[in-house]
Amino acid sequence: SQQGEEDPQALSIQEGENATMNCSYKTSINNLQWYRQNSGRGLVHLILIRSNEREKHSGRLRVTLDTSKKSSSLLITASRAADTASYFCATDGGSGNTGKLIFGQGTTLQVKP
């Protein structure tokens, strides 16, 4: 099964509202990353949070990490129509990993103007 599992699978909100997506994973990690994918495009890196960090901000993005619960959340504040995309979390599987990232199934976000 996938290392990262996003929740919800789909989310629809109005422009200006906040969007929260969650990710759960199974093994230990060195870091967790979030990516965005616009329709028909490749993934774009948004933010990386290390296992010893609890929260990180980047513009309108806020990421939290709870290693005890093996979960992370991505908050997009004051959403815009341009934020419509799929969002994926990716984990590296921890110290025993050979270096690959394992992606979840993603959350599809629709922001209505």
Place this chain on the structure above:
Amino acid sequence: DAGVIQSPRHEVTEMGQEVTLRCKPISGHNSLFWYRQTMMRGLELLIYFNNNVPIDDSGMPEDRFSAKMPNASFSTLKIQPSEPRDSAVYFCASSLRTYNEQFFGPGTRLTVL
């Protein structure tokens, strides 16, 4: 920088034909990843290279798939013979170091009839 370059962007072929997908990573990056994305299975890592050496090919579905990286600026993913179930979007990504953020190419949409 032009980013990760993939070619072709679209490929339509018939079952049994050989397909070769190409990737040029970002200059200076030493890790290269090949992914496959489908609605059913999501984003799957097929193989990755570090300093042109294949590190983990456990995601390669079967012997019909092969990948090479003859130098730091070029990689190929070959499917021979192709089958309809290989239809997917294939992404190449590169990173500066194994655990860092990955930069994705635009993908190759492969359709096998």
